[in-house]
Amino acid sequence: MKWHTLAVHAGTEPDPLTGAVMVPVYFTSTYAQEAPGIHKGYEYSRTHNPTRTALEMALAQLEGAKYGLAFASGLAATEAVLHLLAPGQHVIVSRDLYGGTYRLMRKVFETWGLQFDFVDTTDPAAVEAAFRPHTRLLWVETPSNPLLFVSPIAALAELAHTHGAKLAVDNTFATPYLQNPIEMGADIVVHSATKYLGGHSDVILGAIATNDEEIYQRLRFIQNAVGAVPGPMDCFLVLRGIKTLALRMQKHSENAQKIAEFLATHPKVSRVYYPGLPTHPQYLLAKQQMRLPGGMVSFEVKIASTEELRAFWSALQIFTLAESLGGVESLINHPAVMTHASIPPEERLALGITDGLLRLSVGIEDADDLIADLKGALQRL
Ligand SMILES: *Cc1c(COP(=O)(O)O)cnc(C)c1O
Numbered sequence: 001m002k003w004h005t006l007a008v009h010a011g012t013e014p015d016p017l018t019g020a021v022m023v024p025v026y027f028t029s030t031y032a033q034e035a036p037g038i039h040k041g042y043e044y045s046r047t048h049n050p051t052r053t054a055l056e057m058a059l060a061q062l063e064g065a066k067y068g069l070a071f072a073s074g075l076a077a078t079e080a081v082l083h084l085l086a087p088g089q090h091v092i093v094s095r096d097l098y099g100g101t102y103r104l105m106r107k108v109f110e111t112w113g114l115q116f117d118f119v120d121t122t123d124p125a126a127v128e129a130a131f132r133p134h135t136r137l138l139w140v141e142t143p144s145n146p147l148l149f150v151s152p153i154a155a156l157a158e159l160a161h162t163h164g165a166k167l168a169v170d171n172t173f174a175t176p177y178l179q180n181p182i183e184m185g186a187d188i189v190v191h192s193a194t195k196y197l198g199g200h201s202d203v204i205l206g207a208i209a210t211n212d213e214e215i216y217q218r219l220r221f222i223q224n225a226v227g228a229v230p231g232p233m234d235c236f237l238v239l240r241g242i243k244t245l246a247l248r249m250q251k252h253s254e255n256a257q258k259i260a261e262f263l264a265t266h267p268k269v270s271r272v273y274y275p276g277l278p279t280h281p282q283y284l285l286a287k288q289q290m291r292l293p294g295g296m297v298s299f300e301v302k303i304a305s306t307e308e309l310r311a312f313w314s315a316l317q318i319f320t321l322a323e324s325l326g327g328v329e330s331l332i333n334h335p336a337v338m339t340h341a342s343i344p345p346e347e348r349l350a351l352g353i354t355d356g357l358l359r360l361s362v363g364i365e366d367a368d369d370l371i372a373d374l375k376g377a378l379q380r381l
Helices: 003-009 050-062 074-082 099-109 124-130 153-162 213-226 232-243 245-264 283-289 306-315 345-351 367-379
Strands: 067-071 090-094 115-119 135-141 166-170 188-192 206-210 269-273 296-301 331-333 357-361
Touching (some): 003 050, 003 232, 050 232, 067 213, 074 099, 074 135, 074 188, 074 206, 099 115, 124 153, 135 153, 153 166, 206 213, 232 245, 245 269, 245 296, 245 367
Parallel strands (some): 090 115
Antiparallel strands (some): 067 206, 188 206, 269 296, 331 357
């Protein structure tokens, strides 16, 4: 099946009972049993719910995986993956990372006994040097948040496997339309479906896909035992979002490319981070590993202090100042103050997250309007 067909049909069959074309939203906590233990595969909705099952099948199909699992949020999915490990084990993690993932690792799992090293995963030699005898997981975000660095998935999978570790890829920014890590050797793919998969800024949900039966069984156990599951309405919203994923990602990418090119020529902009620009350090890798460069663009403006940005924010008409990303509407975020505030200032600066760094989630509006909006606001700097 080709991609646009897959996006529309993944996980959804007409309902056998009524013929309903969309999967019904099964608002039920429990299911009648004919006799104790005799049932239709559903006992209790923390364990299974038919709307969630449809979404989990869709997620697996999109990632070219055997198994899919849905969670209450992207971080709940991440938490489940980290629960595969035991205290004393070691994890290598991309240095440029979603702030909440960093917080979960440092503030929850580190006190619980896991060890983390944050390294530049765009560089396989740096990753190789970070392995220890008790390293069990390599966690990679690519493209990364907020600097959109691209890490070589196939090379990292090989490295992880040589050292007896598993590779997990946070595929939130790329989505399965742009990149399929499992096909490149990754063991686990994690998503914040809150972003592009849902696509409409109206739901919080997380997902995991894997081909590994043992990992799947353990994750399925954790999903039920911990209980961070999404409700049926949330599953429905993501299922609906997925149907237009391919179309949306094309438009997000097309708009982002135009905006990145515009920003690259603007005198008030000192640097643009976008995998679709030839100046991007992993431009060729992105070309090879991703179908399109995606809808996220980060750039640095020339300012002396964040105060100077006040007029810039108030001049924006279409871009909404907000956290999150991946919806149809364009958003702008100030990582140092918003999404990445939980990373200590010295570490943030060392990573390249300066006070002048801005991150765009480019929506599916008309590119000309978006560029005019940014142009007007940049004039206020
Ligand atoms: C948002 C996000 C998460 C966390 O997902 P939630 O659904 O907000 O819990 C994880 N990784 C990345 C890259 C994200 O953008």
